[in-house]
Amino acid sequence: MCSTANYVLPLRRTCESSGAPGRRYGSASMTSSFQGGRPHGIAEDMGQDMDLAWQELMTITDLQEFNVPAESSYEPSPYNSVVPLAPIGDYSMTQSRSAACEPNTAQYEEPYSEVRQACHHLGSTAEAMFALNVTHPSPRMLPSSASTHHLEGKEQMKMGCITNRTNMPWTTHRSNMHHSSVDDLESDSGLSLGSSPPLTSPDDAQIASTSYPNADARITYSNGESHGLQTRRPQSRFPVEHQLHHHLYSHPAQSSYLPSQPYFNHEPNSMTPLPKPQHYQGNTLNDQIVGAELSSRGCSHQSMHVKQQDNHTHPAPLSRDERRALALKIPFTAEKIINLPVDDFNELLTQHTLSESQLALVRDIRRRGKNKVAAQNCRKRKLENIVHLEAELDQLQAHQEQLAQQRIKFQHSLAIVKCHLTDLYSKVFTYLKDEHGQPYSIDEYCLQQTPDDKVYLVPQNMQGRQQR
DNA sequence: TGCTTGTGTCATTTC
DNA sequence: GTGAAATGACACAAG
Numbered sequence: 001m002c003s004t005a006n007y008v009l010p011l012r013r014t015c016e017s018s019g020a021p022g023r024r025y026g027s028a029s030m031t032s033s034f035q036g037g038r039p040h041g042i043a044e045d046m047g048q049d050m051d052l053a054w055q056e057l058m059t060i061t062d063l064q065e066f067n068v069p070a071e072s073s074y075e076p077s078p079y080n081s082v083v084p085l086a087p088i089g090d091y092s093m094t095q096s097r098s099a100a101c102e103p104n105t106a107q108y109e110e111p112y113s114e115v116r117q118a119c120h121h122l123g124s125t126a127e128a129m130f131a132l133n134v135t136h137p138s139p140r141m142l143p144s145s146a147s148t149h150h151l152e153g154k155e156q157m158k159m160g161c162i163t164n165r166t167n168m169p170w171t172t173h174r175s176n177m178h179h180s181s182v183d184d185l186e187s188d189s190g191l192s193l194g195s196s197p198p199l200t201s202p203d204d205a206q207i208a209s210t211s212y213p214n215a216d217a218r219i220t221y222s223n224g225e226s227h228g229l230q231t232r233r234p235q236s237r238f239p240v241e242h243q244l245h246h247h248l249y250s251h252p253a254q255s256s257y258l259p260s261q262p263y264f265n266h267e268p269n270s271m272t273p274l275p276k277p278q279h280y281q282g283n284t285l286n287d288q289i290v291g292a293e294l295s296s297r298g299c300s301h302q303s304m305h306v307k308q309q310d311n312h313t314h315p316a317p318l319s320r321d322e323r324r325a326l327a328l329k330i331p332f333t334a335e336k337i338i339n340l341p342v343d344d345f346n347e348l349l350t351q352h353t354l355s356e357s358q359l360a361l362v363r364d365i366r367r368r369g370k371n372k373v374a375a376q377n378c379r380k381r382k383l384e385n386i387v388h389l390e391a392e393l394d395q396l397q398a399h400q401e402q403l404a405q406q407r408i409k410f411q412h413s414l415a416i417v418k419c420h421l422t423d424l425y426s427k428v429f430t431y432l433k434d435e436h437g438q439p440y441s442i443d444e445y446c447l448q449q450t451p452d453d454k455v456y457l458v459p460q461n462m463q464g465r466q467q468r
Numbered sequence: 469t470g471c472t473t474g475t476g477t478c479a480t481t482t483c
Numbered sequence: 484g485t486g487a488a489a490t491g492a493c494a495c496a497a498g
Contacts, residue, residue, distance in 0.1 A: 320476090342485090342486065342487085367478095367486095367487095368476080368477065370486095370487065370488080371476085371478080371489095372475085372477080374487080374488055374489060374490085375475080375476070375489090376475085377488085378488090378490055378491095379474085379475085379490095381489090381490095
């Protein structure tokens with residue numbers, strides 16, 4: 001527990017502090033190394049090498065989590081060769097941000113909101129998501145540093161949506177996550193103490209990349225797993241919940257706010273503008289995730305003045321484990337991992353070739369998922385028990401009060417009966433006469449009843465002797 | 469700023 | 484022996 005914090009937090013904080021302010025959206029140097037100013041003609045071989053190296057780097061969880069600034073050292077060119085494993089349809093989200101924004105550098109002079117819209121509506125992930133958060137920051141989603149991030153974001157936006165991580169599916173949003181929630185993946189509250197292997201390693205990523213269908217998916221990294229998650233997102237896992245948001249993209253209101261900039265095909269090397277998507281139809285998990293991302297960025301819907309129902313406007317963010325699963329390219333959903341029976345789960349594992357770290361992660365996810373449900377049930381039971389015990393306590397207290405009143409009443413009755421008995425006793429003595437016709441002294445005699453219901457008049461001293 | 473609440477996670481025990 | 488469930492304890496974020 002504590003060890004978790006010890007080994008995680010310092011790293012995170014280090015990263016955050018060292019990366020600020022441009023860490024998430026591009027370092028300050030990006031102003032000079034702004035992608036727009038960078039010749040697009042970077043040698044492809046070099047770009048590919050860098051691409052590969054970067055992907056390997058970014059599979060390292062820490063880097064993913066902390067969004068190591070990538071922009072200055074490597075800006076994926078619009079011609080990057082990342083091929084989505086699952087087609088996204090005509091609503092491509094992987095177009096280069098630079099491609100999307102560069103032609104519109106003039107708008108960077110525009111007010112922030114306009115710039116923001118221009119950028120993130122293009123499908124750029126981080127800024128769009130960020131735009132959402134800064135436009136309508138959810139109190140729970142924005143840490144105290146939100147205002148700072150806001151400024152950073154604005155600065156970043158003015159820099160022209162520089163950061164291009166479109167081929168780093170799990171990193172693009174992570175940057176946003178740190179805005180919406182600093183926690184996040186390495187939040188102390190969730191780390192497996194040694195049970196989780198290093199989340200990713202280049203080899204793992206490479207191994208897994210062959211099977212993982214969502215490599216190009218970018219995820220909504222708001223603080224999903226923890227802290228009010230239940231109230232903020234439905235129980236169902238991402239494949240389902242994300243489907244709920246797809247229709248957002250066919251929302252007429254939103255479409256009216258969609259930017260006029262071209263949409264770029266998801267195809268690598270494709271700069272072909274696509275028709276403005278009116279209907280986002282994602283069938284694969286990848287699509288779903290992108291859809292979720294869109295809709296969550298689309299929190300920006302608010303900034304776009306598109307009023308959606310809350311449950312659609314705020315997509316459920318992925319939990320840390322889900323993001324980890326994506327990072328490690330686990331080829332099945334967290335829901336499956338957690339909810340499958342043991343046999344099915346083991347069979348599922350045998351059906352896929354998973355690395356050690358992937359297996360460990362899957363088992364961690366399963367354990368945590370089950371424990372999470374167990375904890376929820378436990379707390380629910382606990383509360384129910386408390387409620388039940390409180391009700392029982394009330395009942396018992398009422399009963400006690402009733403008994404106390406009854407006791408007082410009985411005592412009162414007993415006193416009356418005693419009084420009557422004493423009177424009766426005295427009266428009886430007045431009728432008792434000795435052989436001389438003299439009444440017996442009540443001090444010297446007493447009446448005694450035997451078991452056979454006969455009553456005898458006995459002297460007091462004799463009575464005491466008999467009693468002895 | 470400190471307290472409370474809700475949640476996720478871990479460690480441990482029990483079934 | 485193993486997996487799941489239960490639960491206390493802890494950390495964290497948000498109000």
